[in-house]
Amino acid sequence: MDQPILLDETDRRIIRATQAGLPVVLRPYHAIAEKLGLTADEVMARIEDLIEFGIIRRIGVVPNHYKLGYTANGMTVWDVPDEQIDELGMQVGALDCVSHCYHRPRHLPQWPYNLFAMVHGRSREEVEAKAKTIAGLLGEHNRANLILYSTRILKKTGLRIGD
Amino acid sequence: MNDIDRAIINGLQGGFPVCERPYLAAAEKLGLSEEELIERLQCLLDNGTLSRFGPMYHAERLGGALSLVAMEIPAADFDRVAEQVNAFQEVAHNYARDHALNMWFVLATEKPERKDQILAEIERVTGYPAYDMPKLAEYFVGLRLEV
Numbered sequence: 069m070d071q072p073i074l075l076d077e078t079d080r081r082i083i084r085a086t087q088a089g090l091p092v093v094l095r096p097y098h099a100i101a102e103k104l105g106l107t108a109d110e111v112m113a114r115i116e117d118l119i120e121f122g123i124i125r126r127i128g129v130v131p132n133h134y135k136l137g138y139t140a141n142g143m144t145v146w147d148v149p150d151e152q153i154d155e156l157g158m159q160v161g162a163l164d165c166v167s168h169c170y171h172r173p174r175h176l177p178q179w180p181y182n183l184f185a186m187v188h189g190r191s192r193e194e195v196e197a198k199a200k201t202i203a204g205l206l207g208e209h210n211r212a213n214l215i216l217y218s219t220r221i222l223k224k225t226g227l228r229i230g231d
Numbered sequence: 232m233n234d235i236d237r238a239i240i241n242g243l244q245g246g247f248p249v250c251e252r253p254y255l256a257a258a259e260k261l262g263l264s265e266e267e268l269i270e271r272l273q274c275l276l277d278n279g280t281l282s283r284f285g286p287m288y289h290a291e292r293l294g295g296a297l298s299l300v301a302m303e304i305p306a307a308d309f310d311r312v313a314e315q316v317n318a319f320q321e322v323a324h325n326y327a328r329d330h331a332l333n334m335w336f337v338l339a340t341e342k343p344e345r346k347d348q349i350l351a352e353i354e355r356v357t358g359y360p361a362y363d364m365p366k367l368a369e370y371f372v373g374l375r376l377e378v
Contacts, residue, residue, distance in 0.1 A: 075293070083288060090285035092273045094265070095251055112249050115286070119249070123292045126245035129275075130283040136232075136240070143328065143335075154368060161371030169370040172299065175362045179301070179332065214330070222325035223317040223336070224282075 075123075078106065082114055090127065138188040140217065142195035144202060145181035147174075147212040153183060159205055160185050165198040180212060192217065235263060235271050236280070243272075243284075290339055296346040297339050298365040301332040302357070309333070312357045321349050332362065 075083075081104050091099040097115070101108040118124040133141060148156050153171050160183065161169035168186040185202060189195040199215055238261045248256045258268040275281045290297040304312045309327070316322055316336060325336035340346045346363075353361050 083293070086286050087288060088285070089276075089283055090247075092254075092269055092276070092284065094254065094269070096253060097249065098251070108251070115249050118286070121292070123289055124286040125289050127247035127249070127286045128245040128284070129240060129243045129272075129281045130287070131240050131244075132279055132282045135278075135280045141326075154370075157368060157370035166371060170366040171368040171370070172364040172366055175301075175364070178303070179362065179364075184299075216328040216330045216335075218326040218328055218335075220327035222313045222327055222334070223322060224324050 078104075078110075079114055079118065082106075082111060083118075086115075133188050137190050140189045140192045140195045142187045142189065142192070142199065143216045143218075144185045144187050144195075144199045145214050145216065146183040146185070146202070146206060146210055147180045148183050148206060148209045149211075150182065152209055156206055156209055157183055160202055163198075163201065163205070165189075165201065181214065187215075232280075235267060236275060238263065239268065239271055239275065240281070293341075294343070295339060295341045296343040296365070297337065298346060298363055300336050300338050300350065300353075301362045301364060302334040302359050303332050304334050304357075304359055308359075312359065315356050316353060319349060319353065321345070 082100065085100050085104060090096045093099050095108070097112050098108040100106075101111040104111070115124065119127075133139075157169055157171055160166055163185075165187055166185045167188060168184070170184045171182060172184050174180050174182050187195050187198045187202075189198060195215060195217075199213070203210055203213065242261045243257060247253060250256055252265065254268050254272075255265040258265045261268065263271075272281075272284060276284060302312070302316075313325065313327075313334065316334065317325055319338075321338050321340050323337045323339050325334065327333060328335050338346060338349060340349060350361050350363055
């Protein structure tokens, strides 16, 4: 998992040309090909390979949570036993209300939490109700938990990768 | 938000086709015309309902490093530190959160070894420790936002 895959310069040019987005025109892959001096068939074949190798997770829209009324952005964090975290993480990640779920390291004593699950809601009440669902699922394995709300966006740019 | 916008947001979070006329193929699935989809999609991007449309890349598989970093910054220093942290182009998102660890940002570097250098640099410039929380395992990444 997460093995770097050998990309050549053409792959990287395609990545650079598409990481800000896909052109919203009739033939977007042709538009990219023209810009890069490649054939459309080559661009499409390489993009399909990038999907196949998991370098592209998916092609689609990224909704702006805030604009859609999902203004309560709660990072729920949980202290669960390391021995069970993979099994518990899979169960939490499978919940519909969880958009991202990760195992991350603790930083004791300030930070005892090792399971992170991002929950979006229209209100804090909605996020809290969803956190209760997670708590119910974790049961006795949940030794401590918190919900951290974002109070301000300090910076938001796309990831700059492939340069 | 009308039914077309809702169909686009709910139906196009993944699986956009790779072919000569992908908007045509996607529009057919959504029960729209190609022109309608292109026009509405551009509109949703322009008005900020969508923050992005296109391929989502898996940063680690491109050979880079990606991490979540937390800092504990006193209120009096918060804006100064936010500005210093945000000045690093490797910092992609930065959120203020309501906890003693009150600044949380995503760090993305092209080369894995750059991550520790940038973290050290952030600690030096700001004068505060930065707690590195890279993911050790991923259980789900996606979006199942229904509107």
